[in-house]
Amino acid sequence: MSLILLDAMGGDFAPKNPIEGAILALKDKNFNSDIGLVGDEKLINESLNNLNVDQDLLKRIEIFHASEVISMHDSPTKAIKEKGNSSIVVGLKLHKQKVGDAFISAGNTGAMAAGSLLILGRIKGIYRPAIATFFPTLKGKTLVLDVGATVDCKPFNLMQFAIMGSVYMKIFSGNLNPTVGLLSIGEEPTKGNDATVKAHQLIKQTNINFYGNIEGKDIIKGVVDVAVCDGFVGNVLLKFYESVGDFIRSVILKYLKEPPSDLSTYDYQNYGGAPLLGVDGISIISHGKSSPLAIKNAILVAERMVEEKLNKKIEKEIELFDKDEYKQDAV
Amino acid sequence: MSLILLDAMGGDFAPKNPIEGAILALKDKNFNSDIGLVGDEKLINESLNNLNVDQDLLKRIEIFHASEVISMHDSPTKAIKEKGNSSIVVGLKLHKQKVGDAFISAGNTGAMAAGSLLILGRIKGIYRPAIATFFPTLKGKTLVLDVGATVDCKPFNLMQFAIMGSVYMKIFSGNLNPTVGLLSIGEEPTKGNDATVKAHQLIKQTNINFYGNIEGKDIIKGVVDVAVCDGFVGNVLLKFYESVGDFIRSVILKYLKEPPSDLSTYDYQNYGGAPLLGVDGISIISHGKSSPLAIKNAILVAERMVEEKLNKKIEKEIELFDKDEYKQDAV
Known part of the structure; x- marks a missing residue:
């Protein structure tokens, strides 16, 4: 059983859309993991109460408190260093410690990219994500x-x-x-x-x-x-x-x-989140304007990445072509 | 009175569209220049005959023979060197010798860019076009x-x-x-x-x-x-x-x-040609699929560039900021 960590505070419509997206995922028959909501415990509990979530689903939700939030306007690397109690840093650290198997955020893209690289590190052999x-x-x-x-x-x-x-x-x-x-x-x-x-x-x-x-x-x-x-x-x-x-x-x-009605085909939000490939973990960056459906899609993608052991597969392929003559211009 | 040189052999619909575009320009009340058609003399004359062009307009057209054509698939720099009798090379040389005041082609974009740089040179102070x-x-x-x-x-x-x-x-x-x-x-x-x-x-x-x-x-x-x-x-x-x-x-x-009917607003072809700025002359690259209207627009743009002495204005502004400390990374 996997635990997918989700930044409840990330994005323009947090905590509403992340939490509604988590509920949608838990209701999906193909989704078998639990979900860890990372963020302000009080706000998260309020949202869950307002949504009248079934007890069966609530059992599959774990809350991890994070007292700070990295805003869309924060400078990414500065925020990662200075906001150690932010939902992004707390979530990534929980993933690094293997408490959770993946971390998803619709928050500050730059902070997610910088934080993932810093906290999770890189897959063996990978130079840049x-x-x-x-x-x-x-x-x-x-x-x-x-x-x-x-x-x-x-x-x-x-x-x-x-x-x-x-x-x-x-x-x-x-x-x-x-x-x-x-x-x-x-x-x-x-x-x-x-x-x-x-x-x-x-x-x-x-x-x-x-x-x-x-x-x-x-x-x-x-x-x-x-x-x-x-x-x-x-x-x-x-x-x-x-x-x-x-x-x-x-x-x-x-x-x-x-x-x-089908104009939404051309809406990039339907495609859920974007994985940061190359980091030693599963880090998915969702769009700040993500709908609950987009969040749900990102959660399903994360579960799939865990089940498929994506990073092991990447590591194996990268090793095959890890030749010194290729790397002259690499670093 | 200016002479605008036009590659009659350039583009997917040559010589038809370039020649029809030239006629459209000559019919435009705001256009005062003459037009020099560069290309296969026989083909050009045939096209002009087929179009039943008025004598008044014909007087404003001059034909410059060029026996070769650079195709869309030719390698640009190779073609410029090896096809000395191509309409692009002949046209650019006529412009360089000040027989004409501008040159327009809907032919091979790379050949136009490379040929213009090689044959016309650069405006004083400009490093790259x-x-x-x-x-x-x-x-x-x-x-x-x-x-x-x-x-x-x-x-x-x-x-x-x-x-x-x-x-x-x-x-x-x-x-x-x-x-x-x-x-x-x-x-x-x-x-x-x-x-x-x-x-x-x-x-x-x-x-x-x-x-x-x-x-x-x-x-x-x-x-x-x-x-x-x-x-x-x-x-x-x-x-x-x-x-x-x-x-x-x-x-x-x-x-x-x-x-x-107005969907064509979103059609880039309406905007005529694209000038290669920075070369010591007026060189306009039109899209290979240019309609006669697109060619006409490019011809009007060329006349305007001549009248406005665009390159003199560029040279003057460039000179103001031609400081050594800016150029450390320039070459």
């Missing part, structure tokens, strides 16, 4: 990494992202041989900036199903299952795409009196 | 540069892009104090990759209306008039955005039997 998130495409969805954990990536970092993304996608798509593309500015291996041109050569030598370079237009077309890029590029693209969702909605509403 | 293009936004349009001419930008390059973009926008928006944003992954000056964090400090010291950092979501919102970024990032974003246009169309068509 990457945040992986799904982009809705015309064919379904493409996993894009990194979307903001590591900027100024070296070629070797991009190669490790390609391996981690492939392992993750295998688990979550059911596709045992997902294609991996390297985001660049031309299809030819020689097109791109210095890092991508070198990364192309490194990724070619791994055992993943490397599609080669892809371009910006190929993401929405769903040309590959996994798209690898530097965290700067991925973050700009993610935020751009999120705003496109609003743009599409405003354009469509111009022509239709009522929004079509 | 940038392709500038308009992104449609909720408020109107934002000029984004660079979208593919220079990757692995140094901070000083980004500062020069900011200055060039500001000068260009002043001319084409009528706004004498356009805001310029630096595309990054957080609003704070310390957020970003190494190049943007340093560029932020350099741009702050110029006399342009610097808004500070913007994020991916701010482009479609139209938060700034000009957005500055590395050519790798800008190119990924441009191609992503182009594919979003198709995405929006497919979503809307799902709900409407006929596409609304």
Whole structure:
């Protein structure tokens, strides 16, 4: 039986949405774990009382008190150092001590990334972590990494992202041989900036199903299952795409009196949280505006990552390509 | 009286669309220049005959023969070196020799960028050129540069892009104090990759209306008039955005039997061509799929750049901030 830790104080609608999301997960027949709510004990109990949660479900909830909250405006590394009693730091430490098997927060993304790296450390062999998130495409969805954990990536970092993304996608798509593309500015291996041109050569030598370079237009077309890029590029693209969702909605509403019910397909929030791959633990960063459904989805993803022993699989694949000649530009 | 040179062989629909675009421009009351069509003389004459062009307009067209064509699939630098009789090389050389005052092509973008730099050279003081293009936004349009001419930008390059973009926008928006944003992954000056964090400090010291950092979501919102970024990032974003246009169309068509007539607002082709700023001449790169209207728009833009003496204005502004201490990371 696993225990999934959830930051009850994280996000724009805390503690309401995290707690409602936890209840939704506990009600799901496929979810077998318990949930640990991390945050202000009094507020959490109040919320649970207001929701009239069944006793059966309440038994599967454990509360871990944390007296502080890292706000969206706090400086990430400073907050991690100075707010030792914050729900993010307390939650990550409980995970590190193996009290819980995963930690999820819809709070400050930077603090989650910095805190996870500092408190959990890295998977053996991994140099830099990457945040992986799904982009809705015309064919379904493409996993894009990194979307903001590591900027100024070296070629070797991009190669490790390609391996981690492939392992993750295998688990979550059911596709045992997902294609991996390297985001660049031309299809030819020689097109791109210095890092991508070198990364192309490194990724070619791994055992993943490397599609080669892809371009910006190929993401929405769903040309590959996994798209690898530097965290700067991925973050700009993610935020751009999120705003496109609003743009599409405003354009469509111009022509239709009522929004079509399935327009939410194009809403990134349906995809739950984004795992920080490469840290020695399971750390999932959810969007600050996460709905209860998005939180529930993140909790189910976390349970799956625990059951599948994702990090063991990553460690094994990374070890295969942990060659010194690849690492010249790595550190 | 200016002469605007146009590559009659460039683009997916050449020579038809370039020639029809030239005719549209000549018919426009605000357009006073002559047009030089560069390409296969026989094909051009055939097209002109088929179009039954008025004698009055024909008098304003000059044909410059070029026996070769650089295709979309040719390797840019190789093609520029080896295809000396191509319409792109011939056109750029005619411009360099001041036979014509500007050159426009909807052909191979890489060849236009490489050829312009090689044949025209750079404006005094400019280190690297940038392709500038308009992104449609909720408020109107934002000029984004660079979208593919220079990757692995140094901070000083980004500062020069900011200055060039500001000068260009002043001319084409009528706004004498356009805001310029630096595309990054957080609003704070310390957020970003190494190049943007340093560029932020350099741009702050110029006399342009610097808004500070913007994020991916701010482009479609139209938060700034000009957005500055590395050519790798800008190119990924441009191609992503182009594919979003198709995405929006497919979503809307799902709900409407006929596409609304003004949906073309969201079509980047309406914005004509993208100037390669920083080269010592006027070089405009149009999209390969350019319609005659897009070509016409590019021709009007070129005339305006000539009349406004854009490059003189850029040179003057660049000189003001041509300080050695800014250039440590420049070359």
